[in-house]
Amino acid sequence: MTLFADKMLVYYSEEKGSSNIKRIDAEGNVKLIKGDRVVTSKFATYFAEPEERIIFTGEPKATEGENVVIGTKMIYFMKDDRSIVENSKVLLIERKGEKQQP
Template sequence: MIFAIILVLVPLVGRGEEQKTSTVITSNTMTASSEKNQAIFQGSVKMVQGELVVYSDVMIVNFKEKPSSGSSASASGTKSESGKEIDYIEAKGRVRIIKGDSRATSQHALYYKAEEKVILTGSPVAWQTGTKISGPKMTMFLKENRSVVEGGTRVIIEDSE
């Protein structure tokens, strides 16, 4: 069973890439707060980072503040024009993740950039080529190419005929 979980979830997020990939986020509205070091995207939110595509109702991009950086209202790259870097991204409401032939859905997702870790909660389900996995909490460790499903796992493997 653990092997099946790894086979399904690891290809979903792929290997941690050594090269920097731009992050592009589009939405109906964006509100930036330099005090909070974040940008909030609402309505038809779509994030693209390399082959990874994430959709949600709301996406909150939280920035690390560098000592010499100013404020930022942009999340169109790993590092914004003001020198801020993405710390973590929170996606809320009807979260869909697509990468290649793999996909996942949940109500909530957290992506921790430095750790290259994604945590899915709120009825997460992942699919890939005839295999479906669900559980209360899914954690994907991108650098390590491994995934963990906690709190009771259900795996459905379709027979290939």
């Protein structure tokens, strides 16, 4: 997974000698790339615990191939590879491993 943004504020664990990231606040042209999935938004917050997740706000949009999901808020649970999208609109062009015939 790679996260891009104009500005990021990274919070580390308070344990001495630890370099574990606890939280990341990202803003401006946020882009997450994981495999062939791309999520863009204006803002995002990554949380390592209790469940590794990223919350996207500010016109979040997820694309995978030609499939598109948009909404007002998108929560991506990384371990489970699933998302919850508020006020969502979905455009499915192809299902995984299968192209639709015209």
